[in-house]
Amino acid sequence: MNKAITANKLTKKFGNFIATNAITFDVDKGEVFGFLGANGAGKTTAIKMLTGLSRPTSGEATVAGLDIYRHAEQIKQQIGYMSQKFSLYEDMTVSENIEFYGGIYGLKRSEIRERGGKSLDQLSMTNVRNHKVNSLPLGWKQKLAFAVATLHKPGIVFLDEPTGGVDPITRRQFWEMIYQAAEEGITVFVTTHYMDEAEYCNRISIMVEGLMVACDSPAALKSLHNASSIEEVFIKIARNKE
Amino acid sequence: MKGHVLRAFVKKEFLHIFRDYRTLMVLFGMPIAQVILFGYAITTELRDVKIGVWDMSKDQKSIELISNITSSEFFALNDNVSASHEIEASFKKGRVKAFLVFPNDFGNKLERGTASIQIIADASDPNTANIITNQLTSIIQRWDMLEKSKTLRRAFIDTEVRMHYNPESKSVLLFVPGVITIILMLVSAMLTSISIAREKEMGNMEILLVSPLKPAVVIIGKILPYLMLSLVNALIIMGIGNVVFEVPVNGSFVLLLLECLLFIVVALSLGVFISTKVESQQMALMMSLFALMLPTILLSGFIFPISSMPLPLQWISHAMPPKYFIIIIKAIMLKGVGIAHIWKETLILSLMAVFFIGLSVKNYKSRLE
Numbered sequence: 001m002n003k004a005i006t007a008n009k010l011t012k013k014f015g016n017f018i019a020t021n022a023i024t025f026d027v028d029k030g031e032v033f034g035f036l037g038a039n040g041a042g043k044t045t046a047i048k049m050l051t052g053l054s055r056p057t058s059g060e061a062t063v064a065g066l067d068i069y070r071h072a073e074q075i076k077q078q079i080g081y082m083s084q085k086f087s088l089y090e091d092m093t094v095s096e097n098i099e100f101y102g103g104i105y106g107l108k109r110s111e112i113r114e115r116g117g118k119s120l121d122q123l124s125m126t127n128v129r130n131h132k133v134n135s136l137p138l139g140w141k142q143k144l145a146f147a148v149a150t151l152h153k154p155g156i157v158f159l160d161e162p163t164g165g166v167d168p169i170t171r172r173q174f175w176e177m178i179y180q181a182a183e184e185g186i187t188v189f190v191t192t193h194y195m196d197e198a199e200y201c202n203r204i205s206i207m208v209e210g211l212m213v214a215c216d217s218p219a220a221l222k223s224l225h226n227a228s229s230i231e232e233v234f235i236k237i238a239r240n241k242e
Numbered sequence: 243m244k245g246h247v248l249r250a251f252v253k254k255e256f257l258h259i260f261r262d263y264r265t266l267m268v269l270f271g272m273p274i275a276q277v278i279l280f281g282y283a284i285t286t287e288l289r290d291v292k293i294g295v296w297d298m299s300k301d302q303k304s305i306e307l308i309s310n311i312t313s314s315e316f317f318a319l320n321d322n323v324s325a326s327h328e329i330e331a332s333f334k335k336g337r338v339k340a341f342l343v344f345p346n347d348f349g350n351k352l353e354r355g356t357a358s359i360q361i362i363a364d365a366s367d368p369n370t371a372n373i374i375t376n377q378l379t380s381i382i383q384r385w386d387m388l389e390k391s392k393t394l395r396r397a398f399i400d401t402e403v404r405m406h407y408n409p410e411s412k413s414v415l416l417f418v419p420g421v422i423t424i425i426l427m428l429v430s431a432m433l434t435s436i437s438i439a440r441e442k443e444m445g446n447m448e449i450l451l452v453s454p455l456k457p458a459v460v461i462i463g464k465i466l467p468y469l470m471l472s473l474v475n476a477l478i479i480m481g482i483g484n485v486v487f488e489v490p491v492n493g494s495f496v497l498l499l500l501e502c503l504l505f506i507v508v509a510l511s512l513g514v515f516i517s518t519k520v521e522s523q524q525m526a527l528m529m530s531l532f533a534l535m536l537p538t539i540l541l542s543g544f545i546f547p548i549s550s551m552p553l554p555l556q557w558i559s560h561a562m563p564p565k566y567f568i569i570i571i572k573a574i575m576l577k578g579v580g581i582a583h584i585w586k587e588t589l590i591l592s593l594m595a596v597f598f599i600g601l602s603v604k605n606y607k608s609r610l611e
Contacts, residue, residue: 051452073454081452085445089254091261096254103250104455 003062004029004156004187005050010059012045019045021210022059027189027203029155032182034201035191036234041207043191044084047160050189051081064155077105080149080157084164088145090134094125097133098148105152112151119147122177139170146177150186157181159190163197175200195231204230206237213237247455251463258437259467265433273425273475277482280417291374294321294338296329303349303389307359308342310385316377329362339364340374352389418483419571420544422476423564426502427509427538429472432530434513438464439526442517461602465510472506473499492578501574501584504591505567509534511598512563518605538564566590 005027012019020042027033035043048054050063052072061068064078088097095116102112120126123143133141142162150157159178163171175197178188190201198204198218205215214221214237218230227233259265293311297304312319321332329341343360351357361378363371441447450460476499483489491498516529539545541555542564548556559565566587573579581588 053448053451076452076454079452081449083445083448085448087445087449089258089446090444092254092257096257100250100254101449101453103253104247104450104453106247106454108246 002029003027003065004031005033005061005063005189007046007050007061008059010046010049010061011057012042012049012054013057018210020049020207023207023212025205025212025215027187029187030182030185031202032178032188032190032200034198034204035189035207036193036195036198036204036230037191037207038193042210043207044160046207047158047189047191051079051158052076078155080152080154082145082149082157082159082162084160086141086145088133088141088148091132093132094120094129094136094144097144098151101148102151107152115151115153119151123147139166139173142166143170143174143177146174150181153184154186156187156189159188161191161193163192163194171197195229195234198230206234208238248459248463248466251455251459252466255437255463255467259471268433269429269471269475270478272428273421273479274482276421276425277418277479278486280421281483281487288316288373288377290318291316291340292320292338293317293340293342293374293378294323294329294332295319295342295344296323296326297344297348298346299344299348301347301349303352304344307344307382307385311342311378311381314381316381333364339370340378342378415487415489415576416572418479418487418489419568419575420542422479422502422571423505423542423544423568424535424538425475425479426472426506426567427534427564428530429475430468430506430509431513431516431534432527434464434468434510435516435520435526435530436523438514438517439520439523443522457603461514465514468510468513469503469506472509473502476502476506489575491575493574494580497581498571498574501567501570501588501591504588504595505563505570508563508591508595508598511595511602514602515598515605518602537562541565542568544568563591563594 003026005025007026008024009022010020010024011022023042023046035046037043045054049056050061050068052068052075056068063075066075066078068075089100092100098116098119099112102116107115117126120129123140125140125144128136128140133144136144146159146162149159163174166174171194178190178200182188190197192198201218203215203217204221206213206221214233216224221233222228222230225233225236227236259269295308297308308319311317321337323329323332329343332338332341341360341362343362345351345358348357359382361375363375365371438447441450480489480491480498484491512534513530516533517526520526520529537558541548541551541559542562543559544564548559548565551559570584570587570591573584577583
């Protein structure tokens with residue numbers, strides 16, 4: 001089994017509204033998989049179904065080789081998640097947040113100290129580790145949230161719009177962190193609506209109004225649609241839909 | 243591993259509580275302020291109430307009766323007038339709360355059995371006026387009995403009223419149990435429901451749900467800190483009650499703490515139940531204020547006696563957990579009884595705890611739909 005994620009006709013309906021309509025795709029282990037789409041295209045709904053926050057209306061999916069219906073609890077041990085809403089505790093310090101999130105994943109105190117120290121080093125945030133999170137700039141918080149989400153060394157990490165509202169330089173640094181995680185063997189499933197970020201992914205899928213309209217490597221998509229950038233691909237696809 | 247995870251969670255909760263000065267104020271400032279307020283401000287005891295007399299006869303009997311009344315600890319003579327218009331003036335100046343008017347020739351009329359005394363009370367505060375007139379009447383009647391038994395050389399039946407468990411009618415004895423009830427309810431239910439709602443509102447709940455944390459650990463981790471702090475609170479209130487207002491704990495202290503613990507669990511499970519129903523801190527606050535606090539204050543028998551409520555309200559009050567707790571805590575603190583006398587109330591509270599915990603666990607969604 002070398003697929004990190006498989007989804008087969010995964011569907012979620014809210015009343016008459018179809019948030020994701022029979023999406024089918026798979027993600028290889030160690031891959032950086034981008035999930036593109038406008039706001040409301042169904043990206044967050046898809047991520048919530050895969051992480052066990054939301055029960056699909058129909059369809060099948062596996063995460064880390066485990067069925068999302070039958071093995072939801074085992075899946076939780078295998079994944080990390082960074083939500084669209086900012087999710088660190090603002091009234092706690094950087095270290096306290098790391099201790100807490102390490103603690104709820106059952107890491108030992110020594111493991112937390114060692115891995116947390118290493119992460120803070122890489123982020124050059126060691127000198128602010130006793131500062132409260134609410135005193136940090138947004139970009140720092142997002143990078144810290146990513147470090148916290150991967151502290152327990154999950155096989156797969158789900159990032160829901162991790163770079164929303166962050167300045168270009170920090171976004172660049174954030175993607176370097178994603179690459180490094182991928183190099184360590186972590187599969188990265190990332191949603192975004194920044195088209196330039198799509199170029200950094202191994203493969204991307206594009207969602208429009210709940211449907212998955214494309215899924216391939218950025219280069220293949222560009223040559224297929226005869227476009228010079230993913231942004232152009234996206235616009236062409238969106239026009240075709242209309 | 244379980245204990246380790248729970249410890250991390252409880253530690254985080256304590257950090258939240260101790261870093262939020264508003265929570266700290268609600269937790270520790272309010273109980274102290276409430277006990278002091280209720281203890282000092284709201285009082286129904288009589289002590290040295292100022293009264294005046296208009297004695298038209300000034301004979302031996304009237305002077306004897308007046309000195310009998312003013313020698314009690316309840317009343318003090320503050321005005322002596324000789325015309326009716328002075329009574330009005332004395333009331334208006336606030337010199338007295340009540341007046342006694344003795345007619346001419348009081349002593350002779352007393353012997354013929356036609357004596358009467360007029361009591362005029364300031365009823366702008368009707369409650370106090372009632373208590374004053376009752377007290378005055380009873381003193382006068384007892385003096386009258388005594389006089390008659392002297393002259394007729396015949397024993398009269400003398401009734402002596404003793405207010406058991408609260409001999410001096412000290413209101414603070416009743417308010418301390420009430421305040422403990424309110425504070426435990428408020429701290430336990432309101433603060434837990436708000437703190438869970440905050441996790442939802444800020445988006446932290448999603449992260450907790452994606453993590454391998456069991457829902458039970460989340461709920462216990464939320465409840466445990468408030469359970470400890472509520473117990474500390476109950477001890478603080480009892481301490482202040484004991485030191486400042488001399489409220490005793492006549493019964494078993496251990497039993498009292500166990501009953502407090504039981505009531506806290508009921509209140510906490512109510513708080514968790516509320517938090518499963520609301521999405522924001524504001525809603526949690528409103529729900530706990532209107533659905534819990536007002537009924538606790540109004541319908542638990544703390545301020546208004548349940549027996550004097552209209553029937554439908556009496557039925558509602560039977561569903562109020564604080565009602566049973568106030569009965570229990572008064573019984574232990576004032577009467578000093580054991581579990582044999584309060585097992586029924588204890589059982590009802592236990593059933594309520596089981597019911598609300600069951601409901602909350604059922605309602606706690608491990609999936610956010």
